[in-house]
Amino acid sequence: MKILIAEDDTTTRLIFGATLRKMGHTVTAVEDGQKAWEAWQQEEYSLLISDWIMPDIDGLELCKRIRAQPSLQYTYIILLTSMDGKGSYLEGMDAGADDFITKPFDEEQLAARLRVAERIIALHRKLRIQATRDHLTGVWNRAAIMDYLLGEVERARRQSTHIGVIIADLDHFKRINDTFGHPAGDAVLQEAARRMQLALRPYDRLGRYGGEEFLFIASGCDLSQTMALAERIRSFMSADPITIHSGELPVTVSLGAAVGSDQVGEDAAALIAAADEALYRAKKAGRNRVES
Ligand code: GH3
Numbered sequence: 001m002k003i004l005i006a007e008d009d010t011t012t013r014l015i016f017g018a019t020l021r022k023m024g025h026t027v028t029a030v031e032d033g034q035k036a037w038e039a040w041q042q043e044e045y046s047l048l049i050s051d052w053i054m055p056d057i058d059g060l061e062l063c064k065r066i067r068a069q070p071s072l073q074y075t076y077i078i079l080l081t082s083m084d085g086k087g088s089y090l091e092g093m094d095a096g097a098d099d100f101i102t103k104p105f106d107e108e109q110l111a112a113r114l115r116v117a118e119r120i121i122a123l124h125r126k127l128r129i130q131a132t133r134d135h136l137t138g139v140w141n142r143a144a145i146m147d148y149l150l151g152e153v154e155r156a157r158r159q160s161t162h163i164g165v166i167i168a169d170l171d172h173f174k175r176i177n178d179t180f181g182h183p184a185g186d187a188v189l190q191e192a193a194r195r196m197q198l199a200l201r202p203y204d205r206l207g208r209y210g211g212e213e214f215l216f217i218a219s220g221c222d223l224s225q226t227m228a229l230a231e232r233i234r235s236f237m238s239a240d241p242i243t244i245h246s247g248e249l250p251v252t253v254s255l256g257a258a259v260g261s262d263q264v265g266e267d268a269a270a271l272i273a274a275a276d277e278a279l280y281r282a283k284k285a286g287r288n289r290v291e292s
C-alpha cells in the first residue's frame with residue numbers, strides 16, 4: 001500500500017516508517033499535519049497513519065479536512081494516540097478516522113489492522129471501478145465521463161484554455177445487430193472501443209455516452225487539434241474490418257466535434273449540443289466522416 005505517516009515525534013516516525021517498509025509498503029513520512037495535508041493533496045494515498053497531537057494541524061483536523069474533500073480514492077485513516085478513553089475515541093471516529101492504534105504499538109497488532117485496511121481499500125476500489133466503468137467496453141461510463149466533462153469545463157474556464165468535445169456514433173449499427181445478432185453487436189462495440197482508445201493521447205478521455213455512442217473529452221485542444229483527433233478515430237475505425245464469428249465486417253463511425261473556450265464561455269450542455277449537431281451533419285453528409 002501507499003502509506004502516508006504524519007507524526008511529530010522523530011523516534012516514533014522512524015520506527016513506524018521502518019516497520020511499514022519492512023512489511024513491503026511504500027511510505028512517505030512527514031513531521032506535521034500541514035506537511036501531511038500538502039502531501040495528501042499532491043498524491044493519492046490508500047492509507048494515512050496520523051498522530052493525534054501535532055502542532056498547527058492535528059490528527060483530528062487532518063481527518064476532517066480529508067473527509068471534506070471530494071476524492072475518487074478513499075483514504076483509510078488510522079489515528080495514533082497515547083490517549084485512551086471513550087471521549088477521544090468517539091471524537092476521532094466522528095472526525096472521520098477508521099481505526100486507532102495506541103502508542104507504543106504492537107507489531108503484530110499493526111499488521112492485523114493493516115490487513116483490515118487492505119480489505120476495505122480493495123472493496124472500495126472494486127466498487128469505484130464498477131460505478132465508473134462501462135461493463136461491456138471498459139471505458140468510462142456515462143455518469144463518469146459527464147462528471148469529468150463538468151470538471152474540465154470548469155478548469156478550462158479558470159485557466160482560460162480550450163476544451164474539445166467529440167461525439168462518435170457507429171454507422172448503421174442496428175444492421176449489425178439485425179443481421180448477426182446482439183452478441184455480435186456487443187463484440188463490435190468492444191472492438192470499436194478498443195480502437196478508439198488506441199487513437200487517444202494520454203490526456204484525452206473516452207466514455208460510453210449511450211448504446212453505440214461515445215464521448216471524447218480533449219482538454220486543452222483547440223478546434224484543429226480536436227478535428228485531428230476525431231479524424232484519427234475515424235481512420236482507426238475504418239482501417240481494417242472487425243472480425244466476428246461469421247466473418248469480417250467493415251465498421252465505420254461518424255463524428256461531431258465542438259470546442260469551448262474562455263472567450264466563448266460555453267458550458268458542458270452547450271458543448272454536447274454543438275457536438276451532437278455536428279454529428280447529425282456528418283450522418284446526413286454520408287457517414288464515415290467528421291464535422292464540426
Ligand atoms: P446511424 O448510422 O444513423 O447511427 O444508424 P444506427 O443503426 O447506428 O442507429 P440507430 O440509433 O438506429 O441504432 C442503434 C442501435 O444500437 C440500436 C440498439 O439496439 C443498438 N444498441 C444499443 N446499445 C447496444 C448494446 O449494448 N449492444 C448491442 N449489441 N446493441 C446495442
Ligand code: MG
Binds near residue numbers: 053
Ligand atoms: Mg504528537
Ligand code: MG
Binds near residue numbers: 170213
Ligand atoms: Mg446512435
Ligand code: MG
Binds near residue numbers: 212
Ligand atoms: Mg449509429
Ligand code: MG
Ligand atoms: Mg440513429
